[in-house]
Amino acid sequence: STTYLRRKSSPPSDVPKGSLAVYVGEEGRRFVIPISYLNHPLFQELLKKSEEEFGYTHYGAMHLPCNILVFYRVLERIESEI
Template identity: 50%
Template sequence: MPKKQEHGGRRRAPKGHFVVYVGSEMKRFVVPTSYLKNPIFQQLLEKAAEEFGFDKQKSIVLPCDEPTFQRLITFLA
């Protein structure tokens, strides 16, 4: 896996990936952009938009717990 890049003090996702935060601990996950085509992942993003909105949000926060998200990405991989 490519190393995380620093940009202005922030870690950047490798090309072709994006970052989401999950759970009460706000765990950071780097996921491939191909997940955006998956209907289940799209529903999760829609739920995030409903729950958190996009106003001034610099991060994508997904409304699920970490074990559930881990199972989801295992299924999508």
């Protein structure tokens, strides 16, 4: 069973406490993930790629420039280690 949610579009108020929304891939698919995932080394790699593409001072929603299937694999790996 997975602990992340996938939504097409919805207001920010649907993000539970302790979670955040990220937008993934060229299509900008929205995922709501636990904040704790941000500390995982695999997620840190995704953040590094985002910084390289969008810059450190990028404002607004968090976008991750990776393939959605790769993102699913990262989430599954993180979840398996929790």
